[in-house]
Amino acid sequence: MAKGLNKFARSQLVVPLFALFLLVVFNLIRDIEFFSISIITNNDGNTVLSGNIISIINGASELAILAIGMTLVTASSRGQDISVGAVAAIAGSIFVSVLRGNQITIPIILIAFLASCFVAVMFGVFNGTLVAAFKVQPMIATLIMLSAGRSIAYWINGGATPTVSSPLLVNIGGFIPGIPIPTPIIIMILFGVLIWLLLRFTNLGLYTQVVGINEKSARLNGINAALIKLLSFMILGVCVAISGCINVCRIGLINHETLLLDIEMDAILAVAIGGNSLGGGKFNLSGSVIGAFIIQALTVTLYAMKIPSTAVKAYKAIVIIAIVVISSPxxxxxxxxxxxxxxxxxxxxxxxxxxxxxxxx
Amino acid sequence: MINNRGLLTGILGKKHRDPISNTSFLLRITICTFIGMYILAMLIWGGGFLNPQQFLDLFNNNAFLIVIACGLTVVMIAGGIDISGGGVTALVTMVCIVYLDDHSGSVIGSLCIALGIGITFGLVQGILISYLDIQPFIITLAGMFFAKGMITIVSAVPRTAAQEAFVTLKQFRFEIPGIGYYGKTGNFIPAKIELGVIVAIAVVLVVAVILKWTRFGRNLYAVGGNKQSALMLGINVRRTKFYSYLLAGLLSGIAGYLYLLHTGAGDAANATAAEIQAIASAIIGGTLLTGGVGSVLGTLFGVLILKTMTSIVVTSGLREPYWQSITTGLMLCFFILLQSVVLALREKGSLKLSLPEWIKFRRKKSGTDSTP
CATH class of the missing domain: 1.20.5 (Single alpha-helices involved in coiled-coils or other helix-helix interfaces)
Structure with missing residues (x-):
């Protein structure tokens, strides 16, 4: 028991978990009702769970999905993809343009999702090729898409912000009738389990770490380092498509300028707060997911304290600096x-x- | 012996030079691209591009960006990254305006505040990054968030400077004698540059001198090139990194003041995406994010290329705003691939990238040549 505790004390999850704990305690002191969960009936007549804790997890689901992909990219390529927000805007635009051309049914939604997935993965391949084959630093390679991505989305949308409305999309972005948990949370959990299974039953996780720790020795051991890097960027592409589509369903329209704005910064922060090294190598997916929850909990807490939305960034920065300083070696x-x-x-x-x-x- | 060399070498009076290195090759490509691009624009679109004022406006409008990009180049040469530049710039504009208008401050006082904010950011970020070994991306990202959040805490609404002394300073222009253009009524209007341009050029020169001829500057290249061997050579790696962030912070403060001198407005939307443009300029100018390679002269031309491209896109009729960022992306892609190819060849060492013999103005050294 003591040994287990000792091991836990050295694990990278201590600081993020402690930070989350502090946030919870702070909120409980500030307002004892903050974490109460109630069951209410929403406008559509569904019985749903409601409360700050649900809205934190619900709001963090896109960020958590992106953080999972970002962790893999960081681990394998020792750098970060800063174009995720821009590519998500493109994926969302494709999703909307396919939906608007057809009667919205479940198969059409699936086709639209697959199309946006394909496009996002293609952009992932573009970034990944620059990184893996041309040995460009990831942050610089993705700078190209960061500067061009939202403009491409604007071009796809024809300069407008088209809306899509359908009860099915509301179900995806909100609640499925009969299930009290918000659908984005369910999608996030399903995706997390899928990635966990992928890493558990294949060598991908091990290879990713090996490539990140020492690319040369990985190659000498017969691992195709370039392929592993490319794969991690492709997985991130899938993550980007999922979070872009969720966000479109949530708000019912595509705005190329504000869709998942600055999410790349939050995703990288989630990876770093989760105790993962931004220099690549060993990684822990649960850390990144916890990091995403910390960021969202912090944002919700600051909003609950009636701090104006534009000033939230300053307080967020202070907390982030505190966390990374405490967890620095x-x-x-x-x-x-x-x-x-x-x-x-x-x-x-x-x-x-x-x-x-x-x-x- | 000198008489063995070509006539031109004798005229130039230089001793034997090594073939240009691959990194200065990158710089030359950047400069040639800019000159070629501008001449092409003058030939094809003429009009505004033939007007010297438009060329000078490249500097007038982007003096602040040049200064930010210089600071970023210094940090990138030392192997780090600083993305707080744009945020600090915007914060400085707002704080200075509030100080000037609401507290009836003096111009000198506001300048001190600007430098103070910049140095404070540089100091804190430098200490956290170099002495606590935290990843520079995270710290400077937090710095950017902090600066952008503070702007709205200082003043929730955009402001415009009204203080008299400052407005006179803002409207001050240097007229360049002999260069100008003819207005619609046929009168000759001399070309003008703003005060900020002179500061920006001075910053470029000072930073170039620091990088080339001071111990600190050479240490920056050593640290960025290989931290381990720099340590072995007895260079204080931490202190060098710390000073690089301090310098970048100071330059961000100066950039903020230049922005204020140019627009005279304090707004949270000031200098949006300046950090991205600064990174792009530095990359176009041949600075590598891996560190150890780069020059501020290249960065200056990087800014000019970036902005010339924008005006070319607008002039050529693609007025939709998205074309600018798409062309920026394409241009970045080109320069990044070029760098990657140059680096790959350098790593192989098999291929020396140098200008062909006939361009070099120097006859091939003969076997009998003996250097003293």
Whole structure:
């Protein structure tokens, strides 16, 4: 038990979980009702769960899905994709343009989703090729799509912000009749399980880490490093398409300028807050998902404190800096030394012994 | 011996030079692209491009971007990244305006505030990044968020400067003698540049001198090229990185003041996406994000290329706003691929990228040549 606890204390999840815990405690002190969940009947007559905690998880679902893909890209290519928001706008535009050309039924929605998936994966292949074959830094390679992506979406939409409305889309963006949990949460969980299964039963996860830690030795061991990098960008493409489509269903229209704006920054932050190194290598998907929840919980908390939406960024920045400072290795080491000094007398004696030993030599 | 060399070499009076390196090859491509692009624009579209004022407006409108991009180049050479430039610029404009108008501050005071904000950002980011080993992307991203959030806390509505001394300074223009254009009524209007342009050019020169001829500048290249061997050579890696962020922060402060001098308005939407444009300019100018390679002169031309491209797109009739960003993307793609190819060839070492012999103005060294 003590050993397990010790192991947990060293795991990368400690700081993010502690931060989440602090946020919860802070909210409970501020408002005891903050986390109460109630069952209400919404406008469509469905019985649904409602409450801040549901809206946090619901709002974080796109971010969590993107954070999963971003973690894989970060781990394999040692860099981040900063074009996810822009590509999501393109994917959303494709989704909407397919839907608007047809009567909206379930197969058409599936076809539209697959089309947007295909396009997003193609952009993933474009970014991935630049990174894997041309050895361009990921952040620079994706800078191209970041600057051009939203304009391409504008071009697809013909400069307008077309709307789509159908009860089926409302079901995807909101609630399915009879199920009290918001559909985006269900999609997020399904996707998370799918990726977990993929990593659990194939070598992809291991290979991704190996490529990220040392590409040269991975190649010498017969791993196709370029292919692994390309695959991670393709998976991110799927994530981007899913989150773009969810967001379109949620708001019922496609606005190329505001759809998932600045989400790339939040996704990278989620990866970093989750304790993953942005320098690639080992990764932990659950950390990134927790990171996404922290960001969303922070945003909701700040809104609940009546802070204007434009000023939220400043407070968010302070909390983020605090989290990364606490989880930085140097601060951790310093804290460990401090703890040893304060609580562990034997360590001090050992130190003295060593000093004595040096003296005798 | 000198008499063995070509006539032109004798005239140039230079000692034997190595073939240009691949990295200065990148710089030359950038400069040639800009000159070629501008001449082409002058030949095809004429009109505005023949007007010297339009050329100078490239500088007038983008003086702040040049300064931000210089700071970013310094950081990128040391192997880091700083994306807080745009946010700090916008924050400086707002704080200075509130100080000037609401607190009836002086121009000198507002300048000190601008520099102070820049240095503070550089200081905090530098300490966190270099002494606590936190990833620069996250810290400067948080810096950008903080700056953008603070703007609306300082003032929720956009402001315009009204203080007299500042407005006179803002409207001050240098007239360039001898260059100008004829207005519609046939009168000669001399070309003008703003105060900010002179500051921006001075910044470029100072940073270029620092990079080329000071110990700190050479250390930056060493740290960015290979941190481990820089440490082995006895370079204080942490301090070098710290100073690079400090310099970038200071330059962001200056850029903020230049932006204010140009527009005279404080707005949260100021300098939007300036960091992305600055990164793009630095890349076009031949600076590598991996560090160790780059020059501010290239960055200056990077900014000019980026902005000339925009005006070419507008002039050629593609007025829809999306064409600008699509062409920017295409241009970035071209330069990134070019860099990648150059780097790959350099890594192989098999192919020396240098100008062909007949361009070089120098006869091939003969075997009997003996250098003293």
């Amino acid at each position: 140097i601060v951790k080491e310093y804290a460990l030394q401090l703890r040893n000094k304060l609580f562990k007398k034997p360590a001090k004696i050992m130190e003295n012994c060593e000093n004595n030993g040096e003296l005798t030599i």
